[in-house]
Amino acid sequence: MHRIRTLLGLLCAVAGMTAVVPAAAQAAPTAPYTALVVDDTQVGGDDTGSWDGSNATMVPMLNDGDQFALEARWSDAYGPRSTRVDVWPPHGETWQEGRSYPASTSPGPGQARLYVNAVQCVSDGAGTVWVRQVHRDATGVVTAFAAAYEFHCANRTEVVDGEIRWNSDEGYSAVLPSGPLDFGRVEVGRAPVTRTETFRSAGSGDAAFGTARIEGADRAAFAITGDTCSGRVLPTGEVCTMTIAGAPTKGRVQTASLVMPDNTGYGQRTESLTVEGWEGVIGTYYPLTTPSRLMDTRDGTGVVGRPIAPGETVELQVAGRGGLPTGGLSAVVLNVTVTGPTASSFLTVYPADEDRPNASSINFPAGWLGSNNVTVKLSANGRVKVYNRTGHTHAVIDVSGFYAGSNWFQPTPPLGAQYHPLTPRRLFDTRTDGGAIPARGAREGFVDFGAALSPKVRSLVLNVTAVAPAKAGFLTVWSGEGGVPTSSTVNYAAGKVVPNLVVARTRACTDCGRGYALPAFSVHTSQTANVVVDLVGVFDDGTVADGLRFTPVTPSRVVDSRTGLGTSGALGAGVTRAVTTPPALVTDATRALAMNATAVSPTTATVITVWPADTGAAKPTASNLNPAAGQIVSNAVLTGIGPKDRFNVHNHSGSTQLVADVVGSYWLYPATASGSAPSATSPFVVLSAGHRAR
The missing domain is CATH 2.60.40.10 (Immunoglobulins)
Structure with a gap:
């Protein structure tokens, strides 16, 4: 008959003691050791500890056939506690020092039994017992035992492990973690x-x-x-x-x-x-259904109804107007129009709670009529300031969308759009395709990105250029839904070449010749004009791989070739310069920049093109700026940057100075990141594009 013997007489000193020494202050035990170590933190247990005679009552139990168990009993704030480990050699065997034994709660031939009461398995558990020491008396009865063990429930990876020592001089190390x-x-x-x-x-x-x-x-x-x-x-x-x-x-x-x-x-x-x-919405973009006018100094919309004076700064409330939320905005996308300036000057639009930066948002000569797309950070109370350098000028500001700055408001849709910069590509040029758009006429453009991606497009980033209009007037770019909005996108004088960037909300075109909806937009002109449209980026529905989110900054000058900032000296004909973005404006996640680029006094009419550097991509056929000789003219640029945080700038003809101010950056959103290299091609590959009269 098997008989379990409780070996209290073989315990270390103070064997009846309860725990009174704080765990962190427990001194190292001395040989011979009777100790039990259990680490059950992986299984979410609360029996992790190292017990010996100094902090617990140690109860060893030796059964016939080397069946051994060791129990530690102690008290804590929850009352009396105990933990126990049982180890039995395989049936018909005795423990052999130096061997490791596969073990189970239901042992079989050649398999030891291991039971750890710190973990309860739904079914069987398994593990390993490593026997470090076995001493026996003259009759073969075990008098000292040392082993290490690990145990886990069937089909689980979480392990309970520890050490067993009974009357042993075999030392041991124990490490007790604080837990998951x-x-x-x-x-x-x-x-x-x-x-x-x-x-x-x-x-x-x-x-x-x-x-x-x-x-x-x-x-x-x-x-x-x-x-x-x-x-x-x-x-x-x-x-x-x-x-x-x-x-x-x-x-x-x-x-x-x-x-x-x-x-x-x-x-x-x-x-x-x-x-x-x-997933929150911070950094995502929300286009307005139609652009809305926030300011017009000609009639007093938003500010006093008079021209802005030399050196004057006017303050404009933005949040809560024109369909914008009252809070939770980090930045807005504006179209800023200057009309009737009395002198060459520039406007700077910046957050109302910050000092005016050394940057410009739109540059213009006396008597000019023109616009520029301006992305601007908002103050904490949702306001911007508009500064005029010299002369008097009227200014008109329309808003077309905003970037979320917090998660407190409930936008519709709940997840905003994320940006995908593209290698600039020409969608259409009426000079070679269809002829000039007549006064009060319109063209509808559409782009095919394939059946999987086309329905996910919410807005297109376009560079739209009016070429040699018959009279002074304006272009308006909108989704094509409903009538033509009262706001303008490109304001032009007769015979000029005038570009402007626009983030154009799209409509789903179901009759554009495909079996699926295509993103479409419309361009209206008030006067007969040729129109060139270049695609530079896409805003998705927030779900496409490698989507980018926006972080605005106070306008920061990164290039001024006149002073050697960013690049040195004027750009000559056919010259390409690579500009490195200052480290303060980029992180490892940055993939694109929002900038305002200004050509300063080119010697002849020219074309400026910006695109990512160090990617192996050839110069695009599209343009970002089309300045005339002697002009100081600006345009917004959204450009990707290469793996070295650089972008290329190319000048087509003559020579020109260049200025560029960064207004924000686009960073890779982890939730949609594909793991591809930063220079990887956007998933939005243009399969085809077209346009038709409206």
Whole structure:
């Protein structure tokens, strides 16, 4: 008959004692050791600890046939506690020192039994027992035993591991982690949340650590930002720490593991890391259904009804007007028009709560009529200031969309658009395709990106140029839905070549000759004019791979060839210069820039083209600026940057000075990132494009 013997007489001193010594202050035990180490943090247990006669009552139990169990009993704030580990050799065998045994809760031939009451499995569990020491008396009865173990439930990877010592002189290392780290709900793309993991040395000998690492399919969501453990030998009772940052890359729960190699029997600590990512709207774009007028100094809309005086700054309320939300905006997209200036000058549009920057938003000569697309950061109360350098001028401002700056408001649709810069491409040129658009006439343009992507387009970024109009007038670009809006996109004088950038909301064209809807837009001209339209980017529905989000900045000058900033000296005919973006304006996630580019006094009429550098892409056929000789003229530019944070600028004819001010940057949103290289081609490849009269 099997008989279990409780071996209280073989315990270390103070064997009836309950825990009174704080865990961090526990001294190293002395030989002979009767100790039990359990680490059940991986399974979410609460029995992790290192127990010996100094902090628990140790109850060893030896049955016939080397069947051994060790139980630790102690008390804490929750009352009496205990934990126990049973190890039996395979049926018909005895423990052999130096051997490792596969083990199970339901052992079979050649398999040991291992039971750890710190974890309860739904079905069987399995593990390994490493026998370090077995001493016997003259009759073959075990008198000392030492082993390490690891145990896990069937079909699970989470491990409970530890050490067993009974009356043994075999030393052991024990490392007690603080447990799994849960970072909670964190918005994708925002500042990471940090948590701290501690490791306590609690064995008879020092703990020695290797180099910590993060493993798992979602390891990119976590980073080690502080480490006092790796490569360290930690004396018993001392603690080291690891600081981990959680920054989700997807809008779901993401998990990984912090792995710390050590000199314990199992060889490492593995603690789970969990963060729940959620997708906010910060940095996404929302186009208005139709552009809306916010300011007109001619009739007093938004400001006093008179020209802006030399050196004067006027302040304009933007948020809450023209269909914009009252708050939660980081920046707006404006079309700024100057009419009737009495002198050559420039306007600077900037946040109302900041000092005026050394930058310009639109440059113009006396008597000029023209517009420029201006993306501008808003003040905390949703306002901008407009500064006029010299002379008097009227100014008109229309708003076409906004970028979300917070998640507090409830936009429609709930997720805004993300940007995809493209290699600039000409969609149509009426000089060679259909002829000039007659006065009060319109053309509808459409682009085919394929059946999968075309329905996902919400807006197109276009550079629209009026060429040699018969009379002074304007172009209006809109979705084509409803009548022509009262706002303007390009304001032109007779016979001039005048470009402007526009973020054009699209409509779904179901009769454009495809079996699926195509993104379409319309261009109206008040006077007979040729029109050139170049495609430079796409705003999606927020779901397409490698979408970019926007962060506005106070306008910052990055190029002034007159002073050697960014590039030195005028650009000659056929010259291409690569400009490096200042480090303060980019991060590793930056893929594109929003700029205002100005050609200063070219010696002849020319064309300026901007595109990403260091990608191997040839100069596009499209243009960004079309200045006449001696003109100082601006245009907004949204351009991708290459892997070295550079963009190219090419001048076609004569020579010209160049100025460029950055107003914001577009960064890769982790939740839609594909993992491709920064220079990878956009998924929006133009299959075909066309236009037709309206």
